[in-house]
Amino acid sequence: MEIIKSIKEMRLWSDGCRRRGQTIVLVPTMGYLHDGHLSLMREGRRHGDKVVVSIFVNPTQFGPGEDLSTYPRDLERDFNLAKDAGADIIFTPNAWDVYPQGFDTFINQEKLPDHLCGLSRPGHFKGVMTVVAKLFHMVAPQVAIFGEKDFQQLAIIRRMVTDLNFDIQIISHPTVRESDGLAMSSRNSKLSSEQRKSALSLNLALQNAQKLLNEGETRSDRLIQTATDLILSYPGTSVDYIHICDPDSLENVSTITGPAVMALAIKVGPVRLIDNMILTT
């Protein structure tokens, strides 16, 4: 496995692969890798000849007061994990190369960011789309893999790829969970053992909503209220949002008549966690 920092070198490597007719798969991450990320890499291996893992904590997707400076980082550990998972290249560009002085061009979308995390993190998806589009240009992959844990991000990237004619196949991978159901996240490392117990409430609330739906409760407001009560019964939790929405448009649905996404963002102590589940009737 090779580590590439320079954008120019990344391009040269990709040009070489493309000339040889090899398919490049990109797995974009912010590092502090866990088994969710590693599953994306293993999925990537199935879709191409070379797997590039980008590790870049993207400053433009963090708002003021968010956890950019405290986001967990450990490149040495990440290199070893990615190597074992079969990555060919780790691409770790510097922030000042990605965003040169005077940087002033961003990508935006009109509708999808106006829901879920986009409401509580204004500008977040503008930063995500911009960095993903830039990584697509730098790495020139034919395939890119994204996790379903970030459901809204996945929907937005798919829309961007279609709208801006990126010739890149987007593949999604299901959420990887700890054995007790907690969705893996780099931010889990910031939880105390007490908070870690409270964090279980996210998955429990989603599971419970599906159970109530199976029993005939199709009203979203009832399901959301029950989920809210369940989560708030755990110490140190506060609800940013819980929504039940259409999987394509992300518009809220009031009565569940077909597949709908229950998505939530919860703070456990200072740590903001997200999770989601497709509810099926």
Ligand code: AMP
């Ligand atoms: P991040 O490093 O959090 O920006 O995530 C990088 C990629 O890994 C994104 O496509 C995420 O959706 C995906 N990802 C993060 N956590 C998980 C997980 N628990 N299971 C599957 N994919 C994940």
